[in-house]
Amino acid sequence: MAIVRMKKVTVVAMAEDKQAVLNDLMWLSAVDVSPLSEKLEDAEMAAIVSADNVSESLDVINDNISLLSQALKTYRLYSTEKRSLFTPYQVLSRADFEAFPDKEEKLLSNARNALRAEAELNSVKAEENRLDALVQRLSPWKALPFRLNEPVADKMSYFFGSMPLKSDITSVTEGIIGPDEEKAAAWTECLAKDKAYSYCLVICLASQERQLLSALAEKGFSRISFPDLRGTVLQNIEKIEKRKEELSEKRDAAVKQLKKYAEDLSEVEKSIDILSNNARLTAVREKILNTQSAFVLQGWAPVDRVDEVGTLLEKYGAFFFSEDPSHDEEPPIKLKNAKIVQPFEPITEMFALPTYRGLDPNFMVAPFYFLFFGMMLSDAGYGLLLAIGGFLILKFTNIRGSMRKMIKMFAMCGISTVVWGFLFGTFFGDAVGVISSTFFGSDLVLPPLWFDPVSDPITLLIVSFVVGFIHIMVGLGLKMYMLIRDGHYFSAIFDVGCWMILLAGIPVLLFSAPIGIIIVAAGALGLIVTQGRDKKGILGKIIGGVGSLYGITGYMSDILSYSRILALGLSAGVIGSVFNKLGSLGGANIVGVILFIVIFTIGHVLNLALSTLGAYVHASRLQFIEFFSKFYESGGRKFDEFGIQLKYTELGQ
Secondary structure: OOEOOEEEEEEEEEHHHHHHHHHHHHHHOOOEEEOOHHHHHOHHHHOOOEOOOOHHHHHHHHHHHHHHHHHHHHHHHHOOOOOOOOOOOEEEOHHHHHHHHHHHHHHHHHHHHHHHHHHHHHHHHHHHHHHHHHHHHHHHHOOOOOOEOOOOEOOEEEEEEEEEOOOOHHHHHHOOEOOOOOEOOEEEEEEEEOOOEEEEEEEEEHHHHHHHHHHHHOOOOEEEOOOOOOEOHHHHHHHHHHHHHHHHHHHHHHHHHHHHHHHHHHHHHHHHHHHHHHHHHHHHHHHOEEOOOEEEEEEEEEHHHHHHHHHHHHOOOOEEEEEOOOOOOOOOEOEOOOOOOHHHHHHHHHHOOEOOOOOOOHHHHHHHHHHHHHHHHOOHHHHHHHHHHHHHHHHHOOOOOHHHHHHHHHHHHHHHHHHHHHHHOOEOOEHHHHHHHHHOOOOOOOOOOOOOOOOOHHHHHHHHHHHHHHHHHHHHHHHHHHHHHOOOHHHHHHHHHHHHHHHHHHHHHOOOHHHHHHHHHHHHHHHHHHOOOOOOHHHHHHHHHHHHHHHHHHHHHHHHHHHHHHHHHHHHHHHHHHHHHHHHHHOOOHHHHHHHHHHHHHHHHHHHHHHHHHHHHHHHHHHHHHHHHHOOOEOOOEOOOOOOOOOOEEEOO
16 A cells, blocks of 8 residues: 655766667666756756757657558458467567667568558459449349440430339330320330349330330339440440459459568567657657756656666766655656555546545555445356456456456456355346256255345345445545644544544444434534634634534435445346346246246346446445545646557567
8 A cells, every 4th residue: 555655866967878878767667757848948048958859750750650550450451370369479678679770661661562552452342342333233234135325226215224023114105195195105125123123125216215214203213324334234244254353363462462561460569669669768858958968857766766777877977866855746656556456556547546645545445346346246146257257368368457457356356246146145146046946846045145135125225334334434534544644633633533423423323322422422512613713703613613514414425325235236136037037937848948048148148247337337436436535635647657668569688
């Protein structure tokens, strides 16, 4: 349970050693470098020192990272290398960094060529799709006796199109009367049909074409044309097939080329990590100040690593000085907790980091979050799935960082869920009883080791209020500790201690009214006497003290919030039992067994997902709102160590 103590470090070294010093500091990964560029706002200082302008260099590096990242997506599509969550990370060493400049240009050139090959391949695929669609449109017209877009005879015209099967094209064309009181003369033929349409050819006098089209449109006729094609339909299809063969050869060649480039997959992953760290190394130069012969760097280092930094700088003959932060300085935050507490750190970080002089709450967040999550999910079957699944993922996959901590947290909370599940007698709801009675004619059930929340919800509500009361009292105790630590003894005793006494007396009232009244009265009297101390006049102080008692409503409201433990604890078990009941409706036969397995699986997977999400959200809320509001001072900045950061690889020697 600790916020790592920091030292402010200052380094002054020769200008010719700057790149080497920065490189070694990055590999040491012990310093959070502070920007000094703000000092250049002073005209006198700006006349003596300067900062490097690295924007152009950074732009080049970032452009190369972007190029390789795009190529990496392509390489993954065409690589023959097998990858999965179980594939270990490649090892990246300092020697790889030193050898990278010799490989960089070739890798970048291959990446450009690969992206061009992919663009060409996409163009080929688009052309193939267009031709396939054209062939599909042409297919119904293979029997068309005319050459497309060429006249057939003087004063004669033809057109073709699709029409719903239910419509009779002949009845339409024969019933048209022209402007000269003569019937339109048209010859029609159905060339093809599918499930919905007939594909018809119409030959008519050129003067009557517009009338025919107008009349046919009313019956659902849709004219089809191919304005860019010449020759017969079969000739065009034959040309298209030849073109598709050419495109197929180009596609195969491009794919072969891309598979060849994809052999760079591993090297590109290494290169992106190297370039990303080179960008960090370049960017940090903007944070330091230079004179003609030296440079100055300032930052923060953990107390236990200051000696390492000093030892590293000795070989450069650099001036190195470390000091404690001044009262008005706010060093960055680095947390150091026991391994069993570390998985719960993302919960606190999701809210906000503590201030440097505040308190790391994770040593108390961990046990209460563990407790609340288990009570809310409270099903031994679900807990086993979370615990076993989580620990298997941790053991056999290469997930790392905050996500790994979160998975470990869920796995640990699964253990709590198993315990509470057996205490409440729930294992996939009431699956034991339903399965035994439905399929085996037995009355076997899983009895609760403590009580059944469904039949006795009041007990669970009382338990929820009790653990909530303890949670709030611990929060107040931490606030008292922080005030005493900072020398504010009066505030610790009267601003916090009196509330703790008053609140502690309320549950005592349930067992011994006289003693409880005495305790509540003592706490209330302490608040009345002290909480108006900032007001003017005796009357103002009394009114201020009495008015402070209104704060009891806030505490009562906070305790009532813990009733959500009851709501979520009941919902998980009840919903699970509903799915069990639905699955058992098929009876003890083969169909019933299959029905039970399907409904049981789908229902409980859905219930597990929703209930786990609910437990995660509401257990977090109880920390953020009810617990942190009592003592937590947030607003710290995370320690951003100037060090090697890797995405696709892991650090080796």
